[in-house]
Amino acid sequence: MAENGTVVTEFILTALQLWAELQTGLFFVFLVLYLITIGGNLEMIVLIQSDHRLQTSMYFFLSHLSFLDICYSSVIVPQLLETLGIDKMVITFERCTTQFFFFTLCASTECFLSAMMAYDLYVAVCNPLIYATAMPPQTRLRLVARAYDGAMGQSVIRTGCTFSISFCKSNHMDFFFCDLPPLLKLACNETRPREWVIYLLAFLVITTSVSVIFISYLFIIWAILKICSAGGKAKPFSTCASHITAVALFFGTLIFIYVKGNMGKSLGEDKIASVFYTVVIPMLNPMIYSLRNKEVKEALKRLLNRMRVSQVE
Template sequence: MAENGTTVTEFVLMGFLLQAELKMVLFFVFLALYLITMGGNLGMIMLIQSDPRLQTPMYFFLSHLSFLDLCYSSVIVPQLLETLRTDKMVITYERCATQFFFFTLYASTECFLLAVMAYDRYMAVCNPLLYATAMTAQTRLGLVAAAYAGAMLNSVVRTGCTFSISFCKSNQVDFYFCDLPPLLKLACSETGPREKVIFLLAFLVITTSISVILMSYVFIIRAIMKIHTAGGKAKTFSTCASHMTAVALFFGTLIFMYLKGNMGKSLWEDKIVSVFYTVVIPMLNPMIYSLRNKEVKEAMKKVLNRMRGSQAE
């Protein structure tokens, strides 16, 4: 434990202080979930790249969503697996800051990308005649680049504010990775101004993204209500259902974690929620989009049939 006035050079991740047998059970559970996440998201990317029918703006953005799920899960889970397997709970100050930076970068980009995907659905449903000319390859790349640029700015400022705080109360982080709420509990310097900047950034990223999503879906719902046939309504709604499910899961957990304030509360509920969005949601997204999407299911069947045919020869 660091004493007052001593600069912290490493942190001890105390998130899973459990019996050895339970640690091994958790290790294999998280390893299985991570392998499913890797396989599902890599499979989604490869499927989209290989099938000409999926070379559309919607699937272009979906492939980037899968890439982000891979990245921000990979920032956290390997460290978690190493801790569970070896009991090596120490992480250097620099590695902690790096993990914090990239996790913030990928999570923020996903916020903006989900908003871009909502705008894409708005254009497809509400302006179908202009959709092809509006969503050109250049436009798609520009929207994705803007998402990454906004997330980069947020990540740089947020990481700078967090790691300019003096940590001298302790170096024991009551969490399984370097996240904001447990790090703030170790601060011995005044954190008020920095916390305001950090939470203002989180508020802006989340509310801006949600506002774009809500506005897009208000217009989408209005357009769907004007469709006279029940079949037409169902078909149009089904193209948005997967995205709405992904949005509800992702933003629900982020709002709980980062907009409720620190308030000195226990971190146990934060640990459970953070496991959900760092481990479970990246695994669920490919399933959500594949199970609820007719085109993806048809592309998967095509690949499976091709594999069966090659095995039979």
């Protein structure tokens, strides 16, 4: 409900009003970042699918991570570009619900997928002799399917809890997309029980994923330290460094927003963090995994060489 007793059918996104004079510049900045995100992640997917040397479970998970980053960014950035480009700051209730659901779905799936990548690295480093039998194609398919299933279930619950709230304080949302903290600030009824459910689900997803990652890396580091040769340590350290960097960036911002709660704080910090994990991180992930991964760089060289040969012929 709105202040005049009518049902809220739309929200007005006011986060960018203070930067009205910068809208044109911001539009092109976010457009360039979005195109880089789409291009970089598509390149990663094509590279993994086209090179037989990258047909391992680690790169299988990485291709799904790139797919999620494309979806993740596409759920948010086009809406942001529309707001900046044609000065349309209105989003319908149905579109807001849809955006919130798919945003939550992508974020939750990425949490689970990051944990699976850590477990895969643990098997590869600590049990290399049984790696092929422990992580066959059907096993990694089941793991990815469970990641999507788990994320789907919690996204349905979180979306249902959030949009069953009555909105009556205002339909002016001080944000640039439909996220949980700004929506809760518009609620007119008691939201504490729903907040407990919403934040408990977020806490369970994040802590479960982080726990798997943390335990996996304890075993990985212990196994690497037992390797005698410096050359033997270099490859697993390089691979793990890419994953740790991406995980730290992603989970750091999620924890900042969702685990610390919503107790009467300003949305200013959340706006900056949200831009970071919806726009910047999906763009950085392919760079992190390609620049620090020798196998990916070699696969890219082989792909470019094949393209040159085909052009000559």
